[in-house]
Amino acid sequence: xxxxxxxxxxxxxxxxxEQTPGAKLSVREKIExxxxxxxxxxxxxxxxxxxxxDEDFEAVRRIGQExxxxxxxxxxxxxxMDIDRAGEALSGAVRPRIHTFIGTSPHHIAMIxxxxxxxxxxxxxxxxxxxxxxxxxxxxxxxxxxxxxxYLYAVIEASIxxxxxxxxxxxxxxxxxPEQFGGLIRNIRDNVPNINRAVISVHCxxxxxxxxxxxxxxxxxxxxxxECTVNGLGERAGNxxxxxxxMAIRTRGxxxxxxxxxxxxxxxxxxxxxxxLMGIPVAPNxxxxxxxxxxxxxxxxxxxxxxxRANFEIIDPKDVGxxxxxxxxxARSGRHALRHRLEELGYHLDQNDLNKAYExxxxxxxxxxxxxxxxxxxxxxxxxxxxxxxxxxxxxxTTSGTGTIPSATVRIxxxxxSEIQESAWGDGPVDATYKAIAKATSTNVQVDEYxxxxxTHGAEAMGEVTxxxxxxxxxxxxxxxxxxxxxxxxxxxxxxxxHLALRAGVRxxxxxxx
Ligand code: MN
Numbered sequence: 065x066x067x068x069x070x071x072x073x074x075x076x077x078x079x080x081x082e083q084t085p086g087a088k089l090s091v092r093e094k095i096e097x098x099x100x101x102x103x104x105x106x107x108x109x110x111x112x113x114x115x116x117x118d119e120d121f122e123a124v125r126r127i128g129q130e131x132x133x134x135x136x137x138x139x140x141x142x143x144x145m146d147i148d149r150a151g152e153a154l155s156g157a158v159r160p161r162i163h164t165f166i167g168t169s170p171h172h173i174a175m176i177x178x179x180x181x182x183x184x185x186x187x188x189x190x191x192x193x194x195x196x197x198x199x200x201x202x203x204x205x206x207x208x209x210x211x212x213x214x215y216l217y218a219v220i221e222a223s224i225x226x227x228x229x230x231x232x233x234x235x236x237x238x239x240x241x242p243e244q245f246g247g248l249i250r251n252i253r254d255n256v257p258n259i260n261r262a263v264i265s266v267h268c269x270x271x272x273x274x275x276x277x278x279x280x281x282x283x284x285x286x287x288x289x290x291e292c293t294v295n296g297l298g299e300r301a302g303n304x305x306x307x308x309x310x311m312a313i314r315t316r317g318x319x320x321x322x323x324x325x326x327x328x329x330x331x332x333x334x335x336x337x338x339x340x341l342m343g344i345p346v347a348p349n350x351x352x353x354x355x356x357x358x359x360x361x362x363x364x365x366x367x368x369x370x371x372x373r374a375n376f377e378i379i380d381p382k383d384v385g386x387x388x389x390x391x392x393x394x395a396r397s398g399r400h401a402l403r404h405r406l407e408e409l410g411y412h413l414d415q416n417d418l419n420k421a422y423e424x425x426x427x428x429x430x431x432x433x434x435x436x437x438x439x440x441x442x443x444x445x446x447x448x449x450x451x452x453x454x455x456x457x458x459x460x461x462t463t464s465g466t467g468t469i470p471s472a473t474v475r476i477x478x479x480x481x482s483e484i485q486e487s488a489w490g491d492g493p494v495d496a497t498y499k500a501i502a503k504a505t506s507t508n509v510q511v512d513e514y515x516x517x518x519x520t521h522g523a524e525a526m527g528e529v530t531x532x533x534x535x536x537x538x539x540x541x542x543x544x545x546x547x548x549x550x551x552x553x554x555x556x557x558x559x560x561x562x563h564l565a566l567r568a569g570v571r572x573x574x575x576x577x578x
């Protein structure tokens with residue numbers, strides 16, 4: 065029996081992080097991540113903002129029904145149409161929660177154009193309405209860290225009275241400092257008469273690099289739910305990083321005397337999946353999940369670690385799921401072996417997708433003999449993008465070399481109807497290919513970022529390309545993997561164009577949320 069208090073982990077990767085430009089996910093990708101968050105054993109998944117788009121609605125609906133374990137939460141402004149839409153999305157969910165919010169700082173009240181009393185009334189009405197759909201309601205006074213104290217206490221008390229069982233204190237703009245924010249949580253505990261009927265939650269942003277320490281200080285002062293994201297992704301500088309909060313509480317259990325329910329061995333697999341699908345690489349020096357987080361380079365340190373890990377290592381890499389790949393598949397591995405390995409990696413494919421993945425796998429295995437887990441992940445994630453393909457690459461040919469002008473010819477199908485063939489020359493084969501694709505698709509986008517990395521080791525490794533494009537302020541990310549890096553580059557570019565085409569058809573509220 066564990067006498068220590070539990071800190072609930074509320075993951076908002078699929079809502080706060082997904083709102084960042086270029087990180088848009090398809091419904092299918094959101095479900096993949098949600099399944100992995102279930103394996104990680106987060107307590108709550110904030111799956112989306114149902115009123116914001118039909119896709120968000122569908123993602124919340126399906127995750128609520130299909131992902132076992134965590135509570136599944138939908139976000140709603142404190143207005144009836146938002147709450148009704150969230151309630152509708154969660155109507156078939158096993159463990160539903162509605163999270164409703166309204167700005168309570170002088171800045172935000174002025175922005176809404178209401179009086180403080182009217183805002184308090186809207187909060188109460190929103191919570192009551194949400195309770196008509198679900199028993200589990202969370203309320204956030206947005207920009208709480210800049211809200212006048214007596215008014216904040218009154219709003220929190222009224223929201224609990226109306227039926228909120230979690231009260232979240234967001235530092236929406238990343239303005240808080242640890243001692244002050246911790247003091248705010250303590251003040252709320254001391255001054256809100258009915259506070260023991262609700263869990264206090266915190267939601268911190270990293271604008272000053274203090275999201276994690278603000279969250280931990282709040283927890284020391286009585287908060288028992290932390291809202292966070294995988295890899296610390298999120299609006300602007302991001303949210304508090306899930307892996308850092310969890311591993312701080314675990315590694316320094318002697319100090320915090322708390323625990324979470326997280327299965328830490330799933331941390332690195334989750335980090336990799338989110339990074340891949342959102343197209344946002346993890347910095348090598350990122351705590352816990354960066355490529356160098358456990359690399360010891362100085363001679364003294366290496367020697368020390370070999371004698372005893374604890375000399376220079378506070379976390380065993382195995383505890384966060386960093387283990388050398390032990391199983392390698394080859395062209396002789398059958399469909400069954402592939403399915404088995406993919407299931408161990410967390411992918412559950414239906415027969416159709418498995419067949420597609422198997423064909424890709426055989427082509428890769430043919431070229432590079434040994435196929436590692438990372439290769440498999442690249443193959444599968446390539447196959448499960450699952451967005452409507454306005455443009456499809458049918459054929460490509462490039463030439464380059466010393467003394468030749470790099471050129472490319474592509475044939476592209478548009479809307480599955482017409483086929484268009486174009487050629488172009490450029491500074492190099494990728495540039496030529498991109499120009500040919502731009503002509504064939506009649507698109508005019510700017511390439512903002514281009515990353516290529518090898519998925520595994522050696523000269524035969526698969527290359528994975530991530531490309532970010534933008535057009536009139538609207539951005540999208542595309543990804544492609546292949547043993548041929550020019551082909552991977554072409555796939556990534558077309559994937560980005562398909563995402564942009566998809567976004568053009570989706571009306572999305574750009575409301576700054578919580
Ligand atoms: Mn936020």
